[in-house]
Amino acid sequence: xxxxxxxxxxxxxxxxxxxxxxxxxxxxxxxxxxxxxxxxxxxxxxxxxxxxxxxxxxxxxxxxxxxxxxxxxxxxxxxxxxxxxxxxxxxxxxxxxxxxxxxxxxxxxxxxxxxxxxxxxxxxxxxxxxxxxxxxxxxxxxxxxxxxxxxxxxxxxxxxxxxxxxxxxxxxxxxxxxxxxxxxxxxxxxxxxxxxxxxxxxxxxxxxxxxxxxxxxxxxxxxxxxxxxxxxxxxxxxxxxxxxxxxxxxxxxxxxxxxxxxxxxxxxxxxxxxxxxxxxxxxxxxxxxxxxxxxxxxxxxxxxxxxxxxxxxxxxxxxxxxxxxxxxxxxxxxxxxxxxxxxxxxxxxxxxxxxxxxxxxxxxxxxxxxxxxxxxxxxxxxxxxxxxxxxxxxxxxxxxxxxxxxxxxxxxxxxxxxxxxxxxxxxxxxxxxxxxxxxxxxxxxxxxxxx
Numbered sequence: 001x002x003x004x005x006x007x008x009x010x011x012x013x014x015x016x017x018x019x020x021x022x023x024x025x026x027x028x029x030x031x032x033x034x035x036x037x038x039x040x041x042x043x044x045x046x047x048x049x050x051x052x053x054x055x056x057x058x059x060x061x062x063x064x065x066x067x068x069x070x071x072x073x074x075x076x077x078x079x080x081x082x083x084x085x086x087x088x089x090x091x092x093x094x095x096x097x098x099x100x101x102x103x104x105x106x107x108x109x110x111x112x113x114x115x116x117x118x119x120x121x122x123x124x125x126x127x128x129x130x131x132x133x134x135x136x137x138x139x140x141x142x143x144x145x146x147x148x149x150x151x152x153x154x155x156x157x158x159x160x161x162x163x164x165x166x167x168x169x170x171x172x173x174x175x176x177x178x179x180x181x182x183x184x185x186x187x188x189x190x191x192x193x194x195x196x197x198x199x200x201x202x203x204x205x206x207x208x209x210x211x212x213x214x215x216x217x218x219x220x221x222x223x224x225x226x227x228x229x230x231x232x233x234x235x236x237x238x239x240x241x242x243x244x245x246x247x248x249x250x251x252x253x254x255x256x257x258x259x260x261x262x263x264x265x266x267x268x269x270x271x272x273x274x275x276x277x278x279x280x281x282x283x284x285x286x287x288x289x290x291x292x293x294x295x296x297x298x299x300x301x302x303x304x305x306x307x308x309x310x311x312x313x314x315x316x317x318x319x320x321x322x323x324x325x326x327x328x329x330x331x332x333x334x335x336x337x338x339x340x341x342x343x344x345x346x347x348x349x350x351x352x353x354x355x356x357x358x359x360x361x362x363x364x365x366x367x368x369x370x371x372x373x374x375x376x377x378x379x380x381x382x383x384x385x386x387x388x389x390x391x392x393x394x395x396x397x398x399x400x401x402x403x404x405x406x407x408x409x410x411x412x413x414x415x416x417x418x419x420x421x422x423x424x425x426x427x428x429x430x431x432x433x434x435x436x437x438x439x440x441x442x443x444x445x446x447x448x449x450x451x
Contacts, residue, residue, distance in 0.1 A: 022141040028195030030157045035188025037165020042181040063117045067124035069366040075128040076359020077218040087133035088196045096189035098122035103182040136354035140201040147343045152286025155335035159279030222360030231437040238428030244368035249417025251376040252410040259407030267320045274324035278331025299340040303425035306330045311418025315411040347443040384409030
C-alpha cells in the first residue's frame with residue numbers, strides 16, 4: 001500500500017515538474033483574485049444599503065463588465081507592444097492605484113456612490129489588461145505539455161475566489177467594515193505585483209509588429225487574425241453562439257429557483273455553492289489530468305455536457321439536491337472547456353500576437369453577455385411566465401418536461417437554451433474547419449517557416 005501511494009505521489013510530482021515559476025505567479029493571482037472578490041461583494045452591499053434599489057447593484061455589475069469588454073481589444077494590442085511581465089505589473093498596478101484612491105477617499109469620510117462606480121470601472125479596465133497579459137504569459141512560464149494544467153489551475157483560482165470571496169467579505173464587513181476590506185485588497189495587489197516581479201519569463205521581449213500601426217488599427221488586429229484563419233474563425237463563432245445561448249439561460253437560473261421555492265434564499269445559496277465547488281473540482285481535475293488530447297472534441301463535447309447537466313436537467317428537476325448536483329456537474333466541466341480553448345490559442349497563435357488575440361477572444365465572448373441578459377429578463381416576465389401560467393405557447397408545450405407553477409416559464413427558457421447550446425456545439429464538431437483544426441491549422445512548432 002505504501003509503495004502504491006509513493007508511486008502515485010511521484011507521478012503527480014512529475015506532472016507538475018517545471019511549473020515552479022508559474023506556481024509563484026499563480027499564488028499571487030489567487031491572492032489578488034480573492035481580494036478583488038471580497039471587495040466586489042462588499043461594494044454590492046454598499047450599493048444596496050444606499051437606497052435598497054436593485055438598479056444600483058445592476059449598475060455596479062455593468063461598471064465592471066463594460067470597460068473590460070470594450071477595452072479588451074486595445075488592451076491586447078498594448079500587451080503585445082511591451083513585455084508580458086511589464087503588462088502584468090501594469091494591470092496589477094492599475095488596480096492598486098484605483099483601490100488606493102478609493103481607500104483614501106473612504107478614510108477621509110467623503111465616499112459617494114459615484115466614486116464606487118468609478119473605482120469598479122477602473123478595476124474593470126485593469127482586468128481588460130490582466131486576461132490577455134496572463135493568458136499570453138503562460139506559454140513563457142510552462143512547456144506546451146503543461147499548458148492545460150496551467151489553465152486548469154487558473155480556473156481553480158477564479159473559482160476559489162468566487163466561493164471564498166463573498167464568505168470572507170461577509171465576515172470582514174461585520175467585523176471591520178469596508179475599511180478593512182480595502183486594506184486587504186491593497187495588500188493582495190501588492191502580493192501579486194511582488195510575485196510577478198520575482199519571475200523572469202522565457203523569451204519575453206517587447207513586440208515589434210504593432211509598432212508600425214496606430215494603436216486603433218492594431219486593436220482590431222486580433223479580430224482580423226481570428227477571422228482570417230478559417231479554423232479559428234469557426235471556433236470563435238461557435239464559442240460566441242454557445243456563450244450567447246448559455247448566458248441567456250443562466251440569467252434566469254437564480255430567479256427560477258427563487259420563484260419555485262417561494263424565495264428560499266438558503267436554497268439559492270446552496271446552488272451557488274455547488275457552482276463554486278464544481279469549478280474548483282474541475283480546475284483541479286484539469287490540472288492533474290492535463291486535459292483531452294483532442295482539444296476541440298473535448299471542448300465541444302464538454303459544452304454538450306454542460307448544456308445537458310446545468311441547463312436541460314436543471315430545468316427538468318426539482319429540489320435543492322437535484323439543482324445543486326446538476327449545476328455542480330456543469331460547473332465541473334467548464335474549466336475543461338475554457339482550458340482547452342485557451343490552450344488552442346496559446347499553441348496556434350504566435351507569441352507576438354497572443355495579447356491581441358486573447359483580447360479579441362475576451363471581447364467576442366463578453367459582448368454576448370449584455371445582449372443575452374437584456375433579452376432574457378423581459379422574455380421571462382412578459383412571454384414565458386405568462387405562457388406557462390396560461391398553458392399556451394412554447395412554455396405550455398414544454399409543461400410535461402418542466403412542470404407547472406411559478407418559475408416553470410423560466411425553466412422552459414433554460415431548457416430551450418440548453419438544447420440550442422448543445423446543438424451549436426455539435427454543429428461546430430460537424431464542421432471540418434473546426435473538427436480538424438490541428439490538421440488545417442497546426443501548432444506553431446509544426447508550421448512551416450514563415451507560416
